[in-house]
Amino acid sequence: EPEVTQTPSHQVTQMGQEVILRCVPISNHLYFYWYRQILGQKVEFLVSFYNNEISEKSEIFDDRFSVERPDGSNFTLKIRSTKLEDSAMYFCASSPRAGGTDTQYFGPGTRLTVL
Amino acid sequence: AQSVTQLGSHVSVSEGALVLLRCNYSSSVPPYLFWYVQYPNQGLQLLLKYTSAATLVKGINGFEAEFKKSETSFHLTKPSAHMSDAAEYFCAVRTNRDDKIIFGKGTRLHILP
Numbered sequence: 117e118p119e120v121t122q123t124p125s126h127q128v129t130q131m132g133q134e135v136i137l138r139c140v141p142i143s144n145h146l147y148f149y150w151y152r153q154i155l156g157q158k159v160e161f162l163v164s165f166y167n168n169e170i171s172e173k174s175e176i177f178d179d180r181f182s183v184e185r186p187d188g189s190n191f192t193l194k195i196r197s198t199k200l201e202d203s204a205m206y207f208c209a210s211s212p213r214a215g216g217t218d219t220q221y222f223g224p225g226t227r228l229t230v231l
Numbered sequence: 232a233q234s235v236t237q238l239g240s241h242v243s244v245s246e247g248a249l250v251l252l253r254c255n256y257s258s259s260v261p262p263y264l265f266w267y268v269q270y271p272n273q274g275l276q277l278l279l280k281y282t283s284a285a286t287l288v289k290g291i292n293g294f295e296a297e298f299k300k301s302e303t304s305f306h307l308t309k310p311s312a313h314m315s316d317a318a319e320y321f322c323a324v325r326t327n328r329d330d331k332i333i334f335g336k337g338t339r340l341h342i343l344p
Binding site for chain 2: 119120122125147151157164172174207209214215217221223224
């Protein structure tokens, strides 16, 4: 069964550095998402992406964050000038269609630790 | 705005006992509701979803949930717990106006032998 994959599983970085989290969505999906979960808190929406554009972003997704689909398979989340509070589990998701009842399929997550 | 509240961050049940995980939602428009499960070191997997077709929804692994509009609830149940059900369970809401999913804080289910 097709699945969303994410690399790395764990990323440790120093505060102020840049990180890139990588995701390979399910191949025929058109809508892509990033969510994050700070330890002990809710899973929170960051951004949705369709047709090489951001469709929606949350307040968390500030100027330090960016997303890109550099080729036909990868979907990346870049965080510049990382802060301690960026430490969280980051989940990528993809969906064949947007909205309503359509299922978003999630990857296993990347745990980001900012020191 | 939509929101979801899950009562109980940890729930423990004995193997073979009824599993009940509570979820209440808030939405100004008709909601679509989801339950996701996360096993250790794995991603979020869809258990079941309410799409307004039927109020009692059956999912994978013997789980089901009932949408009760009058109570704004979507509780998850399973008649008989199995050790393999130990995981974290997330209730979530979405509407036709939004693409993003709004999650609850999650409930960790522990199964006692």
